[in-house]
Amino acid sequence: xxxxxxxxxxxxxxxxxxxxxxxxxxxxxxxxxxxxxxxxxxxxxxxxxxxxxxxxxxxxxxxxxxxxxxxxxxxxxxxxxxxxxxxxxxxxxxxxxxxxxxxxxxxxxxxxxxxxxxxxxxxxxxxxxxxxxxxxxxxxxxxxxxxxxxxxxxxxxxxxxxxxxxxxxxxxxxxxxxxxxxxxxxxxxxxxxxxxxxxxxxxxxxxxxxxxxxxxxxxxxxxxxxxxxxxx
Numbered sequence: 001x002x003x004x005x006x007x008x009x010x011x012x013x014x015x016x017x018x019x020x021x022x023x024x025x026x027x028x029x030x031x032x033x034x035x036x037x038x039x040x041x042x043x044x045x046x047x048x049x050x051x052x053x054x055x056x057x058x059x060x061x062x063x064x065x066x067x068x069x070x071x072x073x074x075x076x077x078x079x080x081x082x083x084x085x086x087x088x089x090x091x092x093x094x095x096x097x098x099x100x101x102x103x104x105x106x107x108x109x110x111x112x113x114x115x116x117x118x119x120x121x122x123x124x125x126x127x128x129x130x131x132x133x134x135x136x137x138x139x140x141x142x143x144x145x146x147x148x149x150x151x152x153x154x155x156x157x158x159x160x161x162x163x164x165x166x167x168x169x170x171x172x173x174x175x176x177x178x179x180x181x182x183x184x185x186x187x188x189x190x191x192x193x194x195x196x197x198x199x200x201x202x203x204x205x206x207x208x209x210x211x212x213x214x215x216x217x218x219x220x221x222x223x224x225x226x227x228x229x230x231x232x
Contacts, residue, residue: 002027056103060096067092083131090127094120114157118150141190148182166217166226170210177206 002011002025004018017024067089074085097120102113125146129138152175160168184199216222 002030052103052106056100059100059103063092063096063100086131087128090124094124111154111157114154118146118153122146137190141186144186145183148186149179152179164217166213166223170213170217173206173210173213177203177210180206 002013002015003009004011004021004023004025006023007018007021009018009020011018011025013030015025067085070085070088074080074083098117101116105113122143125138125142129135129142156171156175160171163171180199180202181196184196185194188194188196216226
């Protein structure tokens, strides 16, 4: 066994140079063994990039097969009077928009892709409403919740990349508070009367977490201390 005369690291039998300091290995008692495979790669190689078209085709085939098989099972064998396969096929179509469309539309802005994802969710909700005869539920409950979630999501998606870490945390907490208030409002109005309860508790907790972040955000000394403590 050889050791580097410069840094003292233990060397492999096939090492002609030290892997740390690149000092040549000269040991007449234990010469370099050139017959065994090297322990370290001698050529620089890169991982081949993923072919987006092939991946999109694979995902399309998988989702299409899942939806098509469920439709055939529904039509030919199980629960023919219940269109449950339409819901499965709609879920597959929604997942296709979420996964395959970003692979195919690489130059489209991400905000547009998020909008397409939200439209896919709306279409899936409409399909469920048609399958279970719940258009009243769709109009009065599902679509208002979808609208509120979409507005908050698009706002955060647009504004977060331009903010610092503390600002992002505050905006995300604020968005969660707004979503919880909107969710209980939609549910209570659908049931008949608005009586806020649990969303107020969530809002109080969220504001309790936001206020310290707000103080840190506008106090440079505290901000520097937090960055030093948490290494960001």
